[in-house]
Amino acid sequence: MVNLELIKPISRSSPSRIVLLVIDGLGGLPNPQTDKTELETANTPNLDNLANRGTCGLIDPVGPGITPGSAPGHLALFGYDPVSFNIGRGVLEAVGVDFDLQQGDIAARGNFCTVDESGLVTDRRAGRISTDKCAELCQLIDGLVIDKVKFFVCPVKEHRLIVVFRGEGLTSELSDSDPEQVGLAPKVVTALHPEAGRMAGITNRFLAKVKTTLAGYYPANMVLLRGFSQRPQFPTMVEVCKLKPAAIASYPMYRGLAKLVGMEVLETGTSIEDEFVTLKQNYANYDFFFLHIKGTDSAGEDGDFDRKVRIIEDVDRAIADLITIEPDVIVVTGDHSTPALLKGHSWHPVPILLYSKWCRPDKVTEFSESACVSGGLGRFPATQIMPLAMANALKLNKFGA
Amino acid sequence: MVNLELIKPISRSSPSRIVLLVIDGLGGLPNPQTDKTELETANTPNLDNLANRGTCGLIDPVGPGITPGSAPGHLALFGYDPVSFNIGRGVLEAVGVDFDLQQGDIAARGNFCTVDESGLVTDRRAGRISTDKCAELCQLIDGLVIDKVKFFVCPVKEHRLIVVFRGEGLTSELSDSDPEQVGLAPKVVTALHPEAGRMAGITNRFLAKVKTTLAGYYPANMVLLRGFSQRPQFPTMVEVCKLKPAAIASYPMYRGLAKLVGMEVLETGTSIEDEFVTLKQNYANYDFFFLHIKGTDSAGEDGDFDRKVRIIEDVDRAIADLITIEPDVIVVTGDHSTPALLKGHSWHPVPILLYSKWCRPDKVTEFSESACVSGGLGRFPATQIMPLAMANALKLNKFGA
Numbered sequence: 001m002v003n004l005e006l007i008k009p010i011s012r013s014s015p016s017r018i019v020l021l022v023i024d025g026l027g028g029l030p031n032p033q034t035d036k037t038e039l040e041t042a043n044t045p046n047l048d049n050l051a052n053r054g055t056c057g058l059i060d061p062v063g064p065g066i067t068p069g070s071a072p073g074h075l076a077l078f079g080y081d082p083v084s085f086n087i088g089r090g091v092l093e094a095v096g097v098d099f100d101l102q103q104g105d106i107a108a109r110g111n112f113c114t115v116d117e118s119g120l121v122t123d124r125r126a127g128r129i130s131t132d133k134c135a136e137l138c139q140l141i142d143g144l145v146i147d148k149v150k151f152f153v154c155p156v157k158e159h160r161l162i163v164v165f166r167g168e169g170l171t172s173e174l175s176d177s178d179p180e181q182v183g184l185a186p187k188v189v190t191a192l193h194p195e196a197g198r199m200a201g202i203t204n205r206f207l208a209k210v211k212t213t214l215a216g217y218y219p220a221n222m223v224l225l226r227g228f229s230q231r232p233q234f235p236t237m238v239e240v241c242k243l244k245p246a247a248i249a250s251y252p253m254y255r256g257l258a259k260l261v262g263m264e265v266l267e268t269g270t271s272i273e274d275e276f277v278t279l280k281q282n283y284a285n286y287d288f289f290f291l292h293i294k295g296t297d298s299a300g301e302d303g304d305f306d307r308k309v310r311i312i313e314d315v316d317r318a319i320a321d322l323i324t325i326e327p328d329v330i331v332v333t334g335d336h337s338t339p340a341l342l343k344g345h346s347w348h349p350v351p352i353l354l355y356s357k358w359c360r361p362d363k364v365t366e367f368s369e370s371a372c373v374s375g376g377l378g379r380f381p382a383t384q385i386m387p388l389a390m391a392n393a394l395k396l397n398k399f400g401a
Numbered sequence: 402m403v404n405l406e407l408i409k410p411i412s413r414s415s416p417s418r419i420v421l422l423v424i425d426g427l428g429g430l431p432n433p434q435t436d437k438t439e440l441e442t443a444n445t446p447n448l449d450n451l452a453n454r455g456t457c458g459l460i461d462p463v464g465p466g467i468t469p470g471s472a473p474g475h476l477a478l479f480g481y482d483p484v485s486f487n488i489g490r491g492v493l494e495a496v497g498v499d500f501d502l503q504q505g506d507i508a509a510r511g512n513f514c515t516v517d518e519s520g521l522v523t524d525r526r527a528g529r530i531s532t533d534k535c536a537e538l539c540q541l542i543d544g545l546v547i548d549k550v551k552f553f554v555c556p557v558k559e560h561r562l563i564v565v566f567r568g569e570g571l572t573s574e575l576s577d578s579d580p581e582q583v584g585l586a587p588k589v590v591t592a593l594h595p596e597a598g599r600m601a602g603i604t605n606r607f608l609a610k611v612k613t614t615l616a617g618y619y620p621a622n623m624v625l626l627r628g629f630s631q632r633p634q635f636p637t638m639v640e641v642c643k644l645k646p647a648a649i650a651s652y653p654m655y656r657g658l659a660k661l662v663g664m665e666v667l668e669t670g671t672s673i674e675d676e677f678v679t680l681k682q683n684y685a686n687y688d689f690f691f692l693h694i695k696g697t698d699s700a701g702e703d704g705d706f707d708r709k710v711r712i713i714e715d716v717d718r719a720i721a722d723l724i725t726i727e728p729d730v731i732v733v734t735g736d737h738s739t740p741a742l743l744k745g746h747s748w749h750p751v752p753i754l755l756y757s758k759w760c761r762p763d764k765v766t767e768f769s770e771s772a773c774v775s776g777g778l779g780r781f782p783a784t785q786i787m788p789l790a791m792a793n794a795l796k797l798n799k800f801g802a
Contacts, residue, residue, distance in 0.1 A: 006467065006484060358742075360430055360438075360749050362774055376771075378780035380465055387466030391748040398746055399463050400470035400483065401493045 003079060003383050004240045006399070007390070013242040016328035016393040019279070019289045020385075022077060023315055024070075025297030025338025027350040027369060031305055038296075038305060038340060039351065040368040042312040046319040047353070050330060051367040054355030057377025058369075059385065061336050067347045073335030074257045078237065078290075079386030087260070088172065088229020094162045095256025097154055101231040106165040106172045106199075109227045112137060112220035113159070115211075119185045124178070125159045126220040134161060137220055141210050146202050163225060165203075171196045176226035177207060186224055203228075236262025237288070241390060246282060248275045249292035258290055272311075276318045283325060297345075300338030308340055329356040329392045331385060332367070349379055356392035404480055404784050405641045407800070408791070414643040417729035417794040420680070420690045421786075423478060424716055425471075426698030426739025428751040428770060432706055439697075439706060439741060440752065441769040443713040447720040448754070451731060452768040455756030458778025459770075460786065462737050468748045474736030475658045479638065479691075480787030488661070489573065489630020495563045496657025498555055502632045507566040507573045507600075510628045513538060513621035514560070516612075520586045525579070526560045527621040535562060538621050542611050547603050564626060566604075572597045577627035578608060587625055604629075637663025638689070642791060647683060649676045650693035659691055673712075677719045684726060688794075698746075701739030709741055730757040730793045732786060733768070750780055757793035 028037035061068040061076040062083065071092050072082030087095075090107035101107065112134060114123040129137075135155040142153040149167035156162060173193035177186045186207070191200040207223065214221045237245045239262070247258030250270045259265055264286070268278040272293060279289050293315055299308035322330070333352035336345050351372040353364075362376030373379075377388070390396045429438035462469040462477040463484065472493055473483030488496075491508035502508065513535060515524040530538075536556040543554040550568035557563060574594035578587045587608065592601040608624065615622045638646045640663070648659030651671045660666055665687070669679040673694060680690050694716055700709035723731070734753035737746050752773040754765075763777030774780075778789075791797045 003464075006464070010467075358430070358747075360428075360770060361436075363771060374775060376774050377465075378459070378774075380780070384465040387464065388748075389466070391466035391468065396466065396468060396748070398468045398470050400473035400487065401490055 003081060003387065004235055007079070007387055007396070008235070008240045010397040010399055011240065011242045011390060012395055012397055014393070014395050015287065016395060017283070017287050017289070018329040018389050018393050019291065019322065019327040019331070020077065020389065021291050021293070021319070021330065021332045022074070023293045023296050023312065023332065023334050025300045025336060025345065026334025027337025027339070027346070027348050028300065028308065029339035029341045029348065037369050038300070038308040039312055040370065042309045042316065044312060044316040044367060046316045046323065047332060047367040048365065050319070050323070050332065050355045051353045051371070052365045053361060054353050055359045055362050055377050056351065056353045056364040056367065056372045056375030058349035058372050058375070058379045059333060059352050059382040060349050060379065061382040063381070064349075065347050067345050068336040069345070070253060070335060071257060074254065075261075076382035077333070077335055077385055078261050079240070079383055080234065080261065081383055085232065085234060087232060089227030090162065090172075090229040091231055092253070093156060093227070094164055095260065096253035097156055097162060098252040098256060099152070099154055099162065099164060101164065102166065103231060103233070104166070104170060105231050106170045106228055107231070108163045108225040110161040110163050111159050111178065111224045112161065113222050113224050114219040115186070115222045121179060121182050121184060121186060121222070121224070123219060124182060124224065128158050129220050131155060131157050133220070134159060137214065137217060140213050141223070144206060144209060146205050146209070147198070149202050151206055159220070161223070170230070171199050172228040172230040174200055174203060174228040178224035178226040186222060189225070232260065234261055238262045241288070241386065241395070243288040244286045245288035245290065246286040247290045247292070248278050249290070249294075250275065251292070251294045254292045254294070263290060272314050272318050276321060279322070280325060296334070297338045300340050301344060303340050303343040305340035329354065329389050331389050333385070352377065352385065354388060354392060358392050358394070404482060404788065405636055408480070408788055408797070409636070409641045411798040411800055412641065412643045412791060413796055413798055415794070415796050416688065417796060418684070418688050418690070419730040419790050419794050420692065420723065420728040420732070421478065421790065422692050422694070422720075422731065422733045423475070424694045424697050424713065424733065424735050426701045426737060426746065427735025428738025428740070428747070428749050429701065429709070430740035430742045430749065438770050439701070439709040440713055441771065443710045443717065445713060445717040445768060447717045447724065448733060448768040449766065451720070451724070451733065451756045452754045452772070453766045454762060455754050456760045456763050456778050457752065457754045457765040457768065457773045457776030459750035459773050459776070459780045460734060460753050460783040461750050461780065462783040464782070466748050468746050469737040470746070471654060471736060472658060475655065476662070477783035478734070478736055478786055479662050480641070480784055481635065481662065482784055486633065486635060488633060490628030491563065491573075491630040492632055493654070494557060494628070495565055496661065497654035498557055498563060499653040499656060500553070500555055500563065500565060502565065503567065504632060504634065505567070505571060506632050507571045507629055508632070509564045509626040511562045511564050512560050512579065512625045513562065514623050514625050515620040516587070516623045522580060522583050522585060522587065522623070522625070524620060525583060525625065529559050530621050532556060532558050534621070535560060538615065538618060541614055542624070545607060545610060547606050547610070548599075550603050552607055560621070562624070571631070572600050573629040573631045575601055575604060575629040579625035579627040587623060590626070633661065635662055639663045642689070642787065642796070644689040645687045646689035646691065647687040648691045648693070649679050650691070650695075651676060652693070652695045655693045655695070664691060673715050673719050677722060680723070681726060697735070698739045701741050702745060704741050704744040706741035730755065730790050732790050734786070753778065753786065755789060755793060759793050759795065
């Protein structure tokens with residue numbers, strides 16, 4: 001918060017260009033057989049070259065010991081304190097299916113579930129119906145209007161869906177309808193704030209309507225809702241940093257997060273090469289590019305050390321081309337670590353390299369966790385990346401006289 | 402803020418002495434021909450000796466990526482959070498000409514300007530009149546009293562001046578009179594806060610009086626004012642740190658900043674040697690010395706790499722003598738970087754060395770940007786220097802039981 005308030009009055013627009021390359025889940029842990037992490041195992045001549053000419057360090061996306069989810073991890077990279085700027089579960093899920101949330105919208109996560117004749121939940125996932133089935137059922141309950149509030153229902157994956165409420169004066173202070181266990185009836189949604197009474201009533205009327213509509217669709221004969229949340233009102237990167245920012249990401253959640261902070265989302269393909277081609281094609285039209293690589297995180301989550309290594313090498317090859325177009329500032333890092341050994345996100349700090357004509361080079365000659373420990377950037381909160389990148393692009397005026 | 406609140410209850414007075422040597426704009430960037438910064442190029446046996454026996458690191462005066470002005474840079478060195486403790490433009494300008502601002506005073510920056518017969522500004526700098534002419538004209542409008550408010554008018558340089566308002570219940574919430582462009586009339590000063598109404602009225606009466614008085618002094622026939630601000634009420638280093646602090650600086654702005662935090666300003670000459678002699682002569686009477694070297698910053702601003710190198714070497718020679726009087730704690734750092742390559746202040750972290758009998762030495766054997774990356778102090782906010790220096794002088798009690 002202080003960060004953005006500090007930046008806003010001193011940021012200036014200029015033709016220089018920044019590329020923020022986010023290799024999702026980049027940081028790792030050493031393979032016990034080789035004592036080398038995924039990044040240290042990968043052959044990365046281009047990243048090493050950038051590290052050698054630039055300056056390196058380690059970032060904490062949220063804080064030491066804190067394992068970040070994808071949303072806080074990315075918000076921190078974009079300069080937003082991930083603790084103050086929280087994104088509700090419902091909103092995150094909506095953003096994750098590219099739903100175009102508008103100001104004032106309320107979003108909730110939902111499950112199709114099975115209820116028995118007395119209305120008790122017997123399966124919270126409705127036998128994990130297929131995504132196609134989910135989409136078909138969503139259409140039955142999509143578009144309802146109750147008391148001038150419109151309900152959008154969209155499939156996510158298998159039994160999962162989102163419900164978005166659009167209307168005047170909505171609020172998200174509602175209790176969940178999901179009882180979180182079988183053998184109980186779906187809960188009546190209640191207001192957690194005096195002003196949420198109308199909203200609770202509308203939601204319960206919606207759920208009653210859903211129950212009637214789905215009655216014949218066993219096992220998916222009811223919906224459970226949780227995580228009601230409102231689209232947050234973030235100051236955008238356009239306002240704060242005076243940038244014209246673009247996002248290149250093949251996964252919807254990252255496109256959605258970028259949209260929440262005011263980036264323009266560019267159409268792109270699904271491969272790493274596609275993403276870099278999109279950057280090159282749009283290079284003239286923006287001055288900040290967020291390019292997101294998903295594969296490294298997925299490989300880490302799968303515990304596939306070698307696949308993560310290969311994807312890092314793919315990224316390295318793509319970077320050779322990026323270097324030839326000479327962006328003024330190149331930042332390469334991750335939103336968190338995803339060590340294959342842990343098969344999930346972790347709290348380990350993430351390597352970062354920053355290259356610009358004006359950086360002060362350090363003695364690091366390769367891009368790796370162990371080398372970055374001795375880097376000139378030191379270990380620092382990820383929220384400081386944007387001020388650093390902007391300074392190196394000469395897009396920040398002096399603070400104070 | 403938190404910093405000072407933490408320190409105040411645990412600080413104690415003691416005979417030990419701290420010297421804070423600020424080499425203005427110390428940090429640099431490598432010369433492309435040699436890959437060495439100004440500090441790395443300079444031959445500095447005495448600083449290297451201190452670095453070898455002491456502990457080193459890198460400081461961020463305001464934060465990563467933020468280029469500090471001189472005021473925030475110094476406030477941070479003195480232990481004050483430079484974002485919370487902001488100094489207005491008018492006050493800084495007054496402080497910069499050694500004007501003895503008192504509690505409650507309001508200061509504004511001013512320009513002599515030229516207005517035509519219909520009162521429109523034709524030259525915002527009155528043809529850049531000489532400093533002597535400025536001083537002469539200031540006398541004509543100095544000392545006016547309007548509604549019990551006294552106006553002090555002092556020359557700065559060329560067409561620039563300051564106006565200080567002294568009286569009861571003054572406030573600085575005023576709009577500027579400077580239209581910031583030619584072809585417009587000077588603006589009527591308005592109250593930016595309901596309580597500033599009287600103040601706005603008095604200011605406009607002052608400006609009307611100035612216009613009449615200067616009518617025959619073309620091209621300097623009017624004054625424009627901007628940056629109205631009040632002398633901030635800082636807790637002093639005397640209260641917070643229980644120090645008896647002295648400032649040795651040949652440039653007025655740094656003397657003024659030191660005065661704002663409660664230091665006593667010592668008379669000194671203009672050379673580096675003069676400043677060190679002043680320290681030695683006054684060594685018995687104070688327990689904290691802020692010694693300011695200006696030349697390095699000026700050389701950096703001029704883009705003169707070699708001159709900056711030479712001045713660092715001059716400082717190094719002077720330090721030999723300082724070491725012989727054995728201050729309990731010696732801190733050497735800068736208020737920001739001023740790389741000759743950038744010809745201006747920059748965001749790069751600043752090398753720091755701290756020597757005391759009680760520091761924990763690290764492996765750094767020379768005082769340089771690249772060596773300090775691996776120093777025992779790590780990379781840290783400049784506001785932490787004062788607690789560190791006081792701890793090493795055994796001037797801080799244990800926190801908590």
